[in-house]
Amino acid sequence: MNCRCIILRQFKELMLLQESFWQKVKKDFRINRELYLLFIPVLLFYIIFQYGPMFGLSIAFKNYTPARGFFRSPWVGLKHFKNFFSDYYFARVLTNTVRISILTLIFTFPMPIILALLISELKGKRFSRSVQTITYLPHFISVVVVCGIIVQLTSSSGAITKFLGHFGFPQATMLNNPHLFLPIYIISGIWQTIGWNSIIYLSALTSIDGELYEAATIDGAGRFRQLVSITLPCLSGTIVIMLILAVGKMFNVGYEKILLLYNPLTYEVSEVISTYVYRKGLLEFNWSYSAAVGLFNSVVSFALVYLTNKLSKKLSGSSLW
Amino acid sequence: MVGESVKMKTSCSERIFNVCNIIILTALSLVILVPLLNIVFASFSDPVVVMKYQGLMLRPHGFTLSSYRAVLRDPNIFSGYRNTIFIVIAGTSLNLLLTLIGAYVLSRKNVLWNPFLMMMIVFTMYFQGGMIPFYLTVRATGLDGTIWSLILPVAVNTFNLIVMRTAMASVPDSLCESAMIDGASHTRILFNIMAPLCQSTVAVIVLFYAVTHWNSWFNAMIFLRDKKLYPLQLILREILIQDDTTMMTAGSGEDLGMISGTIKYATIVVATAPILCIYPFLQRYFVKGVMIGAVKG
Numbered sequence: 001m002n003c004r005c006i007i008l009r010q011f012k013e014l015m016l017l018q019e020s021f022w023q024k025v026k027k028d029f030r031i032n033r034e035l036y037l038l039f040i041p042v043l044l045f046y047i048i049f050q051y052g053p054m055f056g057l058s059i060a061f062k063n064y065t066p067a068r069g070f071f072r073s074p075w076v077g078l079k080h081f082k083n084f085f086s087d088y089y090f091a092r093v094l095t096n097t098v099r100i101s102i103l104t105l106i107f108t109f110p111m112p113i114i115l116a117l118l119i120s121e122l123k124g125k126r127f128s129r130s131v132q133t134i135t136y137l138p139h140f141i142s143v144v145v146v147c148g149i150i151v152q153l154t155s156s157s158g159a160i161t162k163f164l165g166h167f168g169f170p171q172a173t174m175l176n177n178p179h180l181f182l183p184i185y186i187i188s189g190i191w192q193t194i195g196w197n198s199i200i201y202l203s204a205l206t207s208i209d210g211e212l213y214e215a216a217t218i219d220g221a222g223r224f225r226q227l228v229s230i231t232l233p234c235l236s237g238t239i240v241i242m243l244i245l246a247v248g249k250m251f252n253v254g255y256e257k258i259l260l261l262y263n264p265l266t267y268e269v270s271e272v273i274s275t276y277v278y279r280k281g282l283l284e285f286n287w288s289y290s291a292a293v294g295l296f297n298s299v300v301s302f303a304l305v306y307l308t309n310k311l312s313k314k315l316s317g318s319s320l321w
Numbered sequence: 322m323v324g325e326s327v328k329m330k331t332s333c334s335e336r337i338f339n340v341c342n343i344i345i346l347t348a349l350s351l352v353i354l355v356p357l358l359n360i361v362f363a364s365f366s367d368p369v370v371v372m373k374y375q376g377l378m379l380r381p382h383g384f385t386l387s388s389y390r391a392v393l394r395d396p397n398i399f400s401g402y403r404n405t406i407f408i409v410i411a412g413t414s415l416n417l418l419l420t421l422i423g424a425y426v427l428s429r430k431n432v433l434w435n436p437f438l439m440m441m442i443v444f445t446m447y448f449q450g451g452m453i454p455f456y457l458t459v460r461a462t463g464l465d466g467t468i469w470s471l472i473l474p475v476a477v478n479t480f481n482l483i484v485m486r487t488a489m490a491s492v493p494d495s496l497c498e499s500a501m502i503d504g505a506s507h508t509r510i511l512f513n514i515m516a517p518l519c520q521s522t523v524a525v526i527v528l529f530y531a532v533t534h535w536n537s538w539f540n541a542m543i544f545l546r547d548k549k550l551y552p553l554q555l556i557l558r559e560i561l562i563q564d565d566t567t568m569m570t571a572g573s574g575e576d577l578g579m580i581s582g583t584i585k586y587a588t589i590v591v592a593t594a595p596i597l598c599i600y601p602f603l604q605r606y607f608v609k610g611v612m613i614g615a616v617k618g
Contacts (some may be wrong), residue, residue, distance in 0.1 A: 027431035034507045035426045039438075042423035042477060046442060049474045052458040053450025059457070069469070115349070118342055127343065133601060134350040136416050137357070140600045142536040145593050146555045148561030149360060152585055159377045166375075191353060199611045223338065248447075256539055260562050274452070281453040284541055294451030302448050 060292035073288075080292035090274065097272040098184065100258075101250040107186050109246055111194045113239065115229065116201035132202075135195025147260035150188050151175065181266040185257070197242075204238040205231070228297035240312050247308045273297045355379075364388055364410055365588035367545070371583050388580060388587040398591065401553035404468065409534045412472040416530040418522070419477050424485035425511045446479045456543055469543040471537070471552070478533070481526045484613055488522040489515055525610035528603060535596070551591060560588050 029036065060080055062073040084090055115135065122128040138146065153160040154174035165171050174180045212230050221229065255274035262270035270277075273293060281290030359377045366374075367383030374382065392398060397512060426432070427439055450458070455474070464470040492515065500510050516523060538554035559565045566581040 024365040024433060032429070034430050035429060035432060036434075036509075037457045038422050038507060039426045042426070043438075045419065045476045046445065048462065049455075049458065049476070050449070051441075052461075053454035054448070055450075056454030056458055057450050059454065064457075070457075072524050118344075118346055121339070121342055122346070123339065127346075131350055133604065134353055136604065136607075137597070137600070138353060140532075140596050141593055142538075142554055142557075144536075144538050144557045144561070145589055148557060148585070148589055149356060151562055152360070152589075155357060157372065157582070159356075159363075159374070162375045163377055191356075194349075195353070196611075201606055203612055223335070257541075260558065277452050282456060287453060287457065291451065291453040294453055298448060298451055305447060 023179045051226045057102045057291060057295050059288050060295045062288055064291070066287075076288075080289045081296065083289060084293050084296065089271075091272050092268065093271055096269060097251060097253060099269075100182065100272060101253050103182060103186055104189060104253065105243075105246060105250075105258065108189045108193060109205045109243070111190050112197035113201050113235070115194055116198040116205060117227070119198065119202060132195065135198070137195070138192045139196035141192075143254075143256050144260060146188065146192060147257060150184060150261065154180075154184060175261060176263065176265045178266045178269045181262070181270050185261065185270075189254070189257075201235060201238060204235055210236045242307065244312055248301065248305035250304060251297050340467055352584045360586050360589050364583060364590045365557075366583065368583045369585075388583040389591070391580060391584050391586045392591050397548070397551070397556045398553075398588070400549055401551055401556035404550060405535060405553040407532050408468065408471055412475070412534045413527060413530045415472060415476055416478070416481075417527055420482050420485050420526060420530075421511060421516060421523075423477060424483050424489050425507070425515055426488045427482075428489040442479055442482065459544060465544045466546055468550050471534075471540050474540070475507075475533075475537075478530065481529055485519070485522060485526055488519045488613075492518050521609065522613060524606055525613055529610060530604055557588065557592050 056070070059070065059073065061075060061077060063076050063079075064070070064073045068074075085128055119128050119131060122131070141149075152158055155161065155171045156171055156175075161169070161171060161174055174184060208231065212234075216226050216228060252274060253272050255278070256274060258270055258272060258275050259278065262275065275298065277290045277294045277297070280286045280293065355377055358379070362381045363371050363374075363380040363467070365381045365384055365386070366378065368386055368388065371378075371381040427435055427442075429435065449455075459465055459470055459474050461475075464473060495517075496514060497510050500514055537553060538552065538558055540551050541550075541555045542558070545555070566584050
C-alpha cells in the first residue's frame with residue numbers, strides 16, 4: 001500500500017517535471033518572443049555559414065563531385081585520409097607546418113615581451129610614446145602590401161638584396177631561395193607584430209603594484225633581481241594565455257602570407273597544410289581529398305588548444321576556460 | 322660613506338642601462354621605419370636612378386611624379402578603391418547590426434535557450450569546417466561571383482560578438498527594466514539605450530570589422546571572377562605579387578622596364594597612405610580594443 005503510494009507519487013512528479021519542461025518552453029517563448037525573432041538573422045548566419053561547412057565536412061568521407069552534388073556523392077569511408085597519410089607530400093607539409101610554427105614561437109613570440117619590458121623602463125613620456133607609435137605602424141599595413149614590400153625589397157634588384165650584396169650575398173631574387181624563405185618569413189613576422197603584440201604586456205606591466213618595487217628596493221634588490229622576482233611572475237598569467245592562443249593557431253600558420261610569398265621553387269620548405277588544402281582543393285579540384293586534409297588540420301589544432309589549456313591549468317592555474 | 326658609494330654605483334649602472342635602452346629602442350624604430358621610408362622615397366625618385374641604386378634609399382634621388390601619374394591612370398586602382406569602400410561600409414554596417422542584435426539577445430537573463438545558443442556559438446571559435454567546405458557552402462548559396470560573397474559569409478565575428486555581449490551584460494538590469502515598464506520594446510531598448518551606453522565597445526568593434534574588410538583578399542580571390550568587382554587588395558596582389566603592371570605602363574610612352582619598378586612603389590604608397598594618415602588618430606581606440614579583447618577573451 002505504502003510502496004504503491006510512493007511509486008505513484010514519483011510517477012506523478014515525473015509527469016509534472018516533463019510537463020513543466022514543455023510549459024517552460026512555451027512560457028519562455030511567450031515572454032521572449034521578440035528576442036527570438038530578433039535573433040533569427042544571427043541564427044541563420046551561424047547555421048548557414050558556420051554549421052553548414054561543418055556538415056559539409058562529410059564530403060571528406062565521400063567522393064564528392066559537383067555533378068552528383070552533396071547528397072548523392074557515394075560514401076568512401078576513410079579512403080582520402082589513407083591516401084593523405086601515405087602521400088609523398090604528407091611528411092613534407094606536416095614538417096613544414098610544425099617547423100614554421102615552432103620557429104615563429106621561438107623567435108616571434110618573445111619579442112613583444114622584451115619590447116614591452118624595455119618601453120616600461122623608459123623615463124621620457126614623449127620618447128616612449130613615439131617608439132610605440134612607430135612600432136605599431138606595420139600592424140596597419142595589409143598583408144598583401146606587406147608581402148608586396150617584401151617582394152620588392154628582396155627581388156634581384158631590390159634594396160635589401162643590393163644592400164646584402166656588399167657582404168657578398170648573391171644578387172638573385174631572395175624568395176626563390178629555399179634557404180632564405182624561412183628567415184624572410186620570420187623576420188618580416190617580427191617586423192609586423194613586435195609593436196602591436198607588446199600592447200597587452202605593457203598594460204599588464206602598468207597594473208603591477210608599484211609598492212612591490214619600492215619594497216624590493218628597500219630590501220636591496222637590483223634591477224635584474226626585480227625583473228626576475230616581481231615583473232616576470234606578474235606577467236606570467238598574460239604570457240601563458242598568449243602562448244595558448246599562439247599554440248592554438250599553430251596549425252593555421254599565417255597561410256595568407258605564405259600564399260603570397262611562396263612559389264614552386266620554395267615549396268619544399270614553405271608548403272604548409274593549409275596552403276596544400278588550397279592548392280589541392282581550389283586549384284586542382286580534389287574536393288574530398290582536400291576536405292579530408294583540412295579536417296585532419298582542424299582536429300589536430302583543436303586537440304592542441306585543448307591539451308595546452310589543460311596543461312597550463314595544471315601548471316599555472318591560468319587557462320582559457 | 323658606504324651607503325653613499327652603493328647609491329653612486331646603482332645610479333651609475335642605472336644611467337648606463339637607460340642610455341643603452343634608448344639606443345636599442347631608437348635602433349628598433351629605425352629598423353621598422355627604414356623599409357617604409359625607402360618605399361616612399363623610391364616612389365618619388367627617378368626610375369633610372371632607382372634601377373641602379375645600391376642599398377636602402379634614405380632620401381629621394383631626383384624628383385618625378387611620373388610613376389604616380391601611371392598609377393592614377395590605371396582604371397583597376399580606381400574600381401578597386403570603389404569596391405573596397407563599398408565593402409567596408411556595407412559590410413561593417415551589417416556586421417555591427419547583427420553583432421548588436423546577437424549580443425543583446427545573448428546578454429539577456431531568463432532566456433531559456435541562451436546557454437545552449439551561447440555554447441553552439443563559442444564552439445565555432447575552436448572548430449571550423451575549414452576552407453573547402455566553406456567554399457562549397459558559399460557556392461551552394463549562389464553568392465559566389467557577387468560582391469555579397471565578401472559580406473554575408475563573414476557577417477558576424479564570434480570573438481567580437483562575445484566582446485559586445487560582455488559589455489552589454491555589464492549594463493545594470495534596472496535600466497532596461499524601467500524602460501520595459503515604460504513600454505519600450507526590446508528593439509527600442511537595444512538601439513536607444515544599450516548601443517549608446519556601450520559606445521566605446523561599439524567604436525572598437527566597428528574599427529575591427531572595418532579593418533578586417535579593408536585587408537581581406539583571400540575570399541575575394543576564391544569567390545570573384547569579374548575583375549570589375551575586385552577589391553583593392555586583390556588588385557594590389559596582381560600588381561605587386563604577380564608582377565602585372567601592363568595596365569599602367571600601356572601607352573605611357575616611357576621605358577616600360579624602367580618605370581614598372583617605381584610604379585610598384587607608388588602603388589604601395591597610394592594604397593597605404595590613407596590608412597597610415599588616419600591611424601595616429603585612431604590608435605587609442607585600437608589599443609583599447611586590444612585590452613578589451615584581452616580581458617574578456
